[in-house]
Amino acid sequence: MSKKPAQSPALNDDIGEDTRLELYRSQVNIREAEQRAFDLFLQNLVKGTSHLSLGQEAVAAGFAVAMKKGDLSFCTYRGHAHTLARGVPVEKVLGELMQRDNGLMRGKGGSMHLTSEEHGVMGSYAIIGAHLPIACGAAWRAQYKKQDDVSVCFFGDGTTNIGAFHEALNFAAVWKLPVVFVCENNLYMEYTPIADVTAVPSPAGDRASAYGLEKIVIDGNDADVVYRAALKAYDKARSGGGPSLIECLTYRHSGHSRADPAKYRPEGELEKWKERDPIKIYRERLKAFGIGDDVIAKIDADVKRVVDEATEACKASPNPPMSILTTDVYADGGFAWRN
Amino acid sequence: MAELTYRDAVIRGIAQEMARDEDVVFLGEDVAKAGGVFKATVGLYEQFGSLRVRDTPISEQAILGAAMGAAMTGLKPIAEIMFSDFFAVCFDYIANEFPKSRYMTNGQTKCPLVVRTGNGAGSRFGAQHSQSVENWCMMIPGLKVVAPSSPIDVIGLLAASVRDPDPVIFLEHKSLYATKGEVPDGEILDKLGTAKILRPGKDATIVALALMVPRALAAAEKLAKEEGIDCEVIDVRSLVPLDTQTILASVAKTHRCFSVEENPRLCGWGAEIMSIIADEAFYDLDGPLVRITTPHCPLPAADILEDAILPTVDRIADRVKRTLQA
Numbered sequence: 001m002s003k004k005p006a007q008s009p010a011l012n013d014d015i016g017e018d019t020r021l022e023l024y025r026s027q028v029n030i031r032e033a034e035q036r037a038f039d040l041f042l043q044n045l046v047k048g049t050s051h052l053s054l055g056q057e058a059v060a061a062g063f064a065v066a067m068k069k070g071d072l073s074f075c076t077y078r079g080h081a082h083t084l085a086r087g088v089p090v091e092k093v094l095g096e097l098m099q100r101d102n103g104l105m106r107g108k109g110g111s112m113h114l115t116s117e118e119h120g121v122m123g124s125y126a127i128i129g130a131h132l133p134i135a136c137g138a139a140w141r142a143q144y145k146k147q148d149d150v151s152v153c154f155f156g157d158g159t160t161n162i163g164a165f166h167e168a169l170n171f172a173a174v175w176k177l178p179v180v181f182v183c184e185n186n187l188y189m190e191y192t193p194i195a196d197v198t199a200v201p202s203p204a205g206d207r208a209s210a211y212g213l214e215k216i217v218i219d220g221n222d223a224d225v226v227y228r229a230a231l232k233a234y235d236k237a238r239s240g241g242g243p244s245l246i247e248c249l250t251y252r253h254s255g256h257s258r259a260d261p262a263k264y265r266p267e268g269e270l271e272k273w274k275e276r277d278p279i280k281i282y283r284e285r286l287k288a289f290g291i292g293d294d295v296i297a298k299i300d301a302d303v304k305r306v307v308d309e310a311t312e313a314c315k316a317s318p319n320p321p322m323s324i325l326t327t328d329v330y331a332d333g334g335f336a337w338r339n
Numbered sequence: 340m341a342e343l344t345y346r347d348a349v350i351r352g353i354a355q356e357m358a359r360d361e362d363v364v365f366l367g368e369d370v371a372k373a374g375g376v377f378k379a380t381v382g383l384y385e386q387f388g389s390l391r392v393r394d395t396p397i398s399e400q401a402i403l404g405a406a407m408g409a410a411m412t413g414l415k416p417i418a419e420i421m422f423s424d425f426f427a428v429c430f431d432y433i434a435n436e437f438p439k440s441r442y443m444t445n446g447q448t449k450c451p452l453v454v455r456t457g458n459g460a461g462s463r464f465g466a467q468h469s470q471s472v473e474n475w476c477m478m479i480p481g482l483k484v485v486a487p488s489s490p491i492d493v494i495g496l497l498a499a500s501v502r503d504p505d506p507v508i509f510l511e512h513k514s515l516y517a518t519k520g521e522v523p524d525g526e527i528l529d530k531l532g533t534a535k536i537l538r539p540g541k542d543a544t545i546v547a548l549a550l551m552v553p554r555a556l557a558a559a560e561k562l563a564k565e566e567g568i569d570c571e572v573i574d575v576r577s578l579v580p581l582d583t584q585t586i587l588a589s590v591a592k593t594h595r596c597f598s599v600e601e602n603p604r605l606c607g608w609g610a611e612i613m614s615i616i617a618d619e620a621f622y623d624l625d626g627p628l629v630r631i632t633t634p635h636c637p638l639p640a641a642d643i644l645e646d647a648i649l650p651t652v653d654r655i656a657d658r659v660k661r662t663l664q665a
């Protein structure tokens with residue numbers, strides 16, 4: 001990102017221009033890649049299931065941009081956004097969704113299990129709640145080895161009603177682990193509104209006090225708000241202050257998964273949330289801070305070009321070879337269970 | 340050389356590995372200050388301190404999940420699940436998370452951990468604290484499953500499990516904790532995937548695991564004394580990896596095979612071994628392959644009932660004798 005003189009004093013605030021442009025680029029990258037995934041699905045080129053984060057990009061961008069290299073992300077099946085936000089190439093993600101040999105895991109994991117350890121993406125987990133304890137374990141390692149990375153664990157509102165959530169929160173609080181739990185409250189589990197099945201209004205926020213944690217509920221559609229909350233929680237974790245639980249209010253624009261037309265939503269709800277589209281909000285923010293249309297348009301064009309190139313590369317990629325069918329079951333590389 | 344209980348062998352095995360490698364850490368319910376409900380971890384907290392030997396809340400999912408996260412990122416955790424029956428409340432980690440992560444990520448994710456647990460019957464604890472769950476674990480690709488029957492094997496196989504790069508389910512038999520055996524001084528390191536012939540014989544092969552091993556041995560002595568039948572007894576020790584070569588070689592010699600299994604009958608580990616023999620050594624056989632198991636029934640609490648439901652020395656000997664004399 002080329003350094004430009006600030007055109008507005010507000011750009012010299014705690015976030016600053018470079019970071020803001022990065023937050024914008026990250027959100028646009030996720031939006032473009034996921035919209036492309038949806039188009040490819042309509043062309044029958046994305047197989048299996050997929051869960052998009054359209055409308056939730058500010059959460060992924062805000063938390064990822066605030067991370068340091070070495071910090072670890074633990075995601076759910078709705079994990080494309082978090083994976084892309086850590087810098088994993090679009091081609092690798094689309095390739096996995098298209099189940100091609102160029103995919104992140106060469107088609108062995110699929111869209112629900114995106115993992116790129118070299119980028120700190122320590123897995124995407126499809127069993128609700130499973131990764132909260134796992135993130136605790138990674139944080140325990142950091143604490144034990146006196147390493148200063150933070151484990152950041154993303155999950156939905158529905159996840160606050162499963163046992164593993166509560167086990168992990170208590171465990172992390174008692175052991176004072178450097179872990180940040182991020183609840184993306186998009187108002188729905190799969191199809192059921194979270195309010196219909198939860199005893200408290202804020203599914204994560206209202207549970208925090210049970211574990212001695214502060215109630216933190218933020219606007220998840222404003223990347224600046226998310227970024228600031230992330231930095232604060234990471235600082236606390238790194239300085240031995242223990243875990244945080246942050247509830248981000250947001251909304252998914254598409255259905256739960258590619259099979260879901262989302263007919264269960266009340267009329268007008270989607271339109272209301274689209275007025276608060278995180279990318280729209282952020283584009284206006286940049287403009288208000290005096291960043292030129294040309295700068296914004298260039299980011300948009302660059303992102304689109306990369307997604308276009310990635311799409312073509314995926315279409316050209318062969319299917320995974322049969323030679324990988326039974327590899328990497330055990331650490332010796334194979335699947336032998338007997339002599 | 341010293342005589343050690345199976346329980347003290349667990350302590351020594353864990354201590355040997357923790358002393359060798361600082362990345363080995365240990366967590367579980369009541370394991371640290373209290374030394375474990377079976378007293379199989381006494382003294383570890385005092386020896387290795389509160390950072391490496393940690394009491395957890397009653398949160399089996401958190402215990403196994405945390406062990407996995409630590410293993411993925413560089414530690415070699417040993418996690419204790421107090422009773423193997425409790426695998427049912429944290430089975431996601433055993434069935435879905437530990438064993439699938441490496442495959443799904445095309446080899447990126449590692450998971451070098453050990454889950455120790457008290458397995459098996461004999462304590463009159465009833466149907467939810469007495470089960471033999473080796474068959475729950477054996478059927479999952481990606482796991483290794485080990486069940487020692489003697490103090491020396493506890494140490495050697497535990498060491499091998501801790502050093503193994505894959506997730507290992509280490510089943511300690513609750514009714515063996517008080518049993519004793521000779522154990523040499525110094526480091527002990529065994530090898531997973533190796534069965535042991537504990538009693539050579541020529542007339543029939545008996546394969547057994549954990550608590551069923553001493554019973555199979557006693558049955559073999561009884562058969563030798565009373566019937567002149569000379570049985571070879573094999574301690575399988577490791578269900579995954581499975582040492583089929585030792586078993587197949589034995590069957591080639593004896594032409595007969597019996598399994599003695601504590602797990603309930605359906606899909607017990609012996610069924611897998613018998614199917615391998617049927618596939619690969621059918622023409623070596625002089626008679627039917629016979630499984631001696633606990634019936635397809637929950638375990639009762641009362642001592643006389645529990646004693647009656649597990650394979651006993653008499654039942655094993657009787658079944659072998661009747662089969663060979665048929």
Ligand SMILES: Cc1ncc(C[n+]2csc(CCOP(=O)(O)OP(=O)(O)O)c2C)c(N)n1
Pocket residue numbers: 078126127128155156157158159160184186188189190256
């Ligand atoms: C243990 C378990 N139960 C149920 C499911 C099926 N399921 C997949 S996603 C989902 C909804 C989760 O809702 P939430 O946590 O709000 O996340 P979101 O999908 O909204 O991001 C459910 C019930 C599952 N994958 N795992």
Ligand SMILES: [Mg+2]
Pocket residue numbers: 156157158184185186187188189190
């Ligand atoms: Mg939700």
